[in-house]
Each structure stands twice: as structure tokens, then as C-alpha cells.
Amino acid sequence: MNKDLRDEINRLHAHVCSGLADPIRILILYSLAGSKFSVTELAKTLDIPQPTISRHLKVLRDRDIVAAEREGQSVFYSLRDHRIIEALELLRGVLAGSLENQGILAQSAAGSPISEQ
């Protein structure tokens, strides 16, 4: 099989997909879909310890999925590319379809965005 393709998919996984491999990180991304937030705000909103949030933000930062900018003592995080939310919305649609097929009604329809503030 094509080695370039394999390489690109390895990059795709290493740089992007592995960033989505934890529910807390997905929560963070959805939180940032509408506007930027500081670490403390995220920790408070999500009710998750600050060091845990920081560690996950580092994962997202290392993959260039989020951007960090300091404002005074706070560091505000934002999404670098909104397409990551679009991708998650598609995957939500996949989930909804799968639950439908199982006869279990998905709690919210796949079309309605989960956040956007």
C-alpha cells in the first residue's frame, strides 16, 4: 500500500485525532467553540481540577488545536480551527444514527449544535 498515504494518516492521527481521544478534551473543545476562556474559567465551568485542565490543554496546544494568549495573570485559550467542531458535529450525527438504529432515541438531534455559547 501507498507509503505516503500511510504516513499522512499517521500524521493525521498523531497531530489531530489523538487529541480527541479523551472526553475531557472534547468537553474543552466544545466549551471553546463559542468564545475563548481562561484555564480557571474552564476548570470552574467543567468542574474539573485545574491541573487536569492544564494538562489536557497542553495536549491540545502541542497539537496546534488550540491557541493560548496571556492576558495579565490569566491565559486564554481559543480554537485554532473551527472545522474541528464541524468534524465533531458530524461524528455526533454518526452517533445519533447509530443510537437510532438501536431503537434508542438520541437525546438531542444531530443537527442542533451542542454549544456555540
Add this chain to the structure above:
Amino acid sequence: MNKDLRDEINRLHAHVCSGLADPIRILILYSLAGSKFSVTELAKTLDIPQPTISRHLKVLRDRDIVAAEREGQSVFYSLRDHRIIEALELLRGVLAGSLENQGILAQSAAGSPISEQ
């Protein structure tokens, strides 16, 4: 924060996103983007041991991402929902943009699909 939202995102991760948390599984999904394949065909094409392929297919099957149908001695796998490829294509776009920003040219443009047979 909204508990229903948290629950849905946990489901999103458990049912779908965690399925993308391995490069071999992404390779398998792209392989299946164009047409169905048997386990042996996948193992041969991707040059990965058959038990490894089977184990990863089980992960994808358990999450309802792929469907399995037996034909004689072979079992053919196919995508249950093509939106998973659309989502991966979006994420490829995110990767390409990120590499561009780093001044490293992505090997293939984000618009051109990786497979489709």
C-alpha cells in the same frame, strides 16, 4: 455545567471518537471508504497481521462504525456511515492548515480525498 451535555459528550467519545484513537483503525476506515473488504484483504493491503486487523475491526464493530457480513468463509466489512470519512477529511484539513502555519507544506492538499478507491 449541563449534565446532559456532559453525558452526551461522554457517549460521543465512548461510541465514536475512541474508535479513531489508533492509526491502524483510521487506515482501515479509509480503506473501507470506497468499498467493502474482507479481513484477509485488509491485512494484505495494509501489511498488518491478521489478528491485529481482527482486533481493531472488533473495536470498530463494537462501536457500530463498521458492519460485518459473512460471505462463505470470508467476512466482509463496510462503513456504516460515510460521515465518519467526511469528519476525517475535515480533520485532514485542520492538519493541513496547521502544517501550513508551520511553514511545512502538507504533502497533499486538504481538499483532495485520500481514498474513494
Add this chain to the structure above:
DNA sequence: TAAATTTATTCGCTAAAACGAATATCTTTA
């Protein structure tokens, strides 16, 4: 400069996930 606030990092541990190798199971064919 010291204290307070915010964020990042490190350490030790635990749990989850992947692998290779071996083998079991299922289906067809001889």
C-alpha cells in the same frame, strides 16, 4: 520585595490499550 493569583509541571501510581504468538472457532471443500 512579599503576598496573592493564575497557570504549568512533576512524581508516583493505576488503568487502559496495543502487540505478538498461539490457538480456537467457523465455514467450505475433498
Add this chain to the structure above:
DNA sequence: TAAAGATATTCGTTTTAGCGAATAAATTTA
């Protein structure tokens, strides 16, 4: 029914990744 072919599973091990707790680093304020 036995052999062959295709797929799935199990076992033991290794790797990876997450957490809580503690603490370090950076910035502002007193």
C-alpha cells in the same frame, strides 16, 4: 468426517495515558 481456509479470541507482556497531590513558575498587586 477430515482437511483447509478465514476469522476471532485469549494470554502474557509492554506501552501509553490518565489521575491526584504537591509544587514550581509567572504575573500582578500591596
